[in-house]
Amino acid sequence: MARESRRVKIALAGIPNVGKSLIFNRLTGGRAWVGNWPGVTVEKKVGTLRVNGAEIEVVDLPGIYSLTAYSVDELIARNFIVEEKPDVVVCIVSAINLERSLYLALSLLELGANVVIDLNMVDLAEKEGYKIDYKKLEFLIGVPVVPTVATTGRGIGKLKETIVKAIHEKKVQARIVDYGRIVEEAISKIEEVIKDLAPELAEKYPARWIALKLLEGDSDIVGKVSKLPAGKEIIDKANQLREILGKKIGDPESYIVKQKYERVLEIVKAVVERVAVPRVSMTDLLDSVLTHKIVGIPLALSAIYLLFRFAFEVSVPLADLVDVAINSYLHDIVLGIHGLPDWLTSFLADGVIAGVGAVLIFLPIIAFFFLGFAILEDVGYMARVAFLVDKVFHKFNLPGKAVIPLIIGFGCNVPGVMAARAIEDENERKTTALIAPLASCNARLPVYLVIGGAVLGASAGFAVLSLYVLGIILALIVGLLLRKTLFKGASSGFIMELPPYMMPRFDNVAIKTWERTKRFLFKAGTVIFLGTVIVWLLSVTGPEGYLGPEALEDPQLLRESWAGILGQLLASTVFSLMGWDWRAAVALFFGFVAKEIVVSSMAILYGVGEEKIVDVIAERHVFTPLTAYAYMAFVLIYVPCIATLAMVRNELGLKYAILALIYEVLLAYIVSLSIISIGSVLGFR
């Protein structure tokens, strides 16, 4: 054996809601490398399966129903299988959605993949009153079938064994579906032509599959065949046969799908055994309330409100603890170290420790928010929220599913931008990623609370709520503009299975919560930390050099620092129409890095501790109610943090990150100025 033999590689495939990510985690131990498929913003997860000392690469394919050229996800999956030739493709089949799952399994077999079937959720099927004879299924489709329950881990050991065995015993079942005499004759004729004229193509793909795709009129395969020297001849032959078929059986594509489904139904009939009367469908009962004509939408709003309350209430004690531990205890320890130079003590205490604190204080609320969200998602409720709001989103040329990145964005915009990946259509996906930063994240809330609390009095609560609504309205409007200009194209529609309601599964919820929280902690966290250190540096130095840590305590001295000079410049130029104090302007400038540091920089700039900042803003009449509200709107709209921009760049490229930066700043400026001018005309102060 050559030492550099290729690594053994397997792929996981399955329709949505079959528990694929849980199986991925069971196989790989949860450690995954996450990236993008080349050229598209579709998530690619790769992990390692270790069995008997061997290391097997596991690639998670997107959740798909079929292998057509119409959707990017399906193209990715089939190209991966054809180009990378994984040793095994594990097709996860849902025991409670057997027909659609097996339809995909047959499509994978036709593509010539070496398939192992993971028959998942067998426990739920039993609960619903039927049993699946998996031995018979194995016999009928000719590849191994392993029953599993991913939530408890039942059958996973057997699945691993079966995968290892299948790596060495390749089984190909490309002829699994018989399409009937008329179509089969046409397939054979095209197959012959391909084998004669394009043997190189027949090596890469099963010739039968190419023939089928040509009969279906698959744009990707037609394109690939046309590029071959003998392409025209093959295509002409296929088109001629398509036409003849069309006269006999109608639309060939519909006919082919129907035949394949009939094969699926035959198999299902043979292997499913009803053992009990099905229970009354819980899902239908719940849906009749949760998507009810009158109470459906109010219930959804309440659910989201409760999500906020939950995250807020539960995290307050923890956040306070973190605050005390870092900003008092740790801070004092550093100040107590003797023999350090002044600047180093200040750097550690006011820069580094303040930076760590700025990140960690937000960790509990964001983690609990994502925990609550993951539960709602796992139960199956978020699909209903998308169903409820689809009509509104449709008016703005977006799918209802775009609501999910926005809600995640309420927690932290970084995973919000990333959640746009779940949207199938490329134009809609890119648009959603670009508008997700307008969702008001947890880091903006303290700014609203401080300024609203200091200036707006009793109407502060209403003002804060209005900002969340404003964020969503602006997101929809910007979304529509993007869909009319940069990302034109028909709507991908909203055909979606509504998954049955289920009890939340601990592993699933834990994984989803951690994956999103992790992005805040590491991606946003690093940037926020660095930002806080930069704020410190710009506040203790100025044109005259190092001013000393006293600058953080003495407002007069602070005026001389870079931060002070910049703020006065901003306040007297671009923000002169807004009537904001120079310190507020500096805080906005620092807030560019992250909203987490707006309040802490204000505290520094006004020379008080964070606990007194509300009083100071109120006493010194820093804002009028009108300028305060305009300021809060500005904080909502302009760049949420550099980490979000970095995420947009990651997902869509530098060009779109710059676009996001420009539109957000311009929009913030326009909206704030409008609030001030319209407000003054209406007589508000």
Added chain:
Amino acid sequence: MAKVGRIYRVVRVEGAGLVKRRILDLGLLPGLEIKVVRKAPLGDPIEIVAKGNPISIRKAEAEKIILEEVKG
């Protein structure tokens, strides 16, 4: 236009591209009986159930599915 609560049989699927193929790939094929279960509160999309599995679909897309009413 299909009515909520009624049962229909699929006659054929019209249209083209992703929408048509997604309808077919979900198994909404000629001969299948489907029930229109409810409309979303704002009137669109609608929820249909085929063989016990609920599917959400916009009205404009559902119009591509040519139906006949099943007399019960």
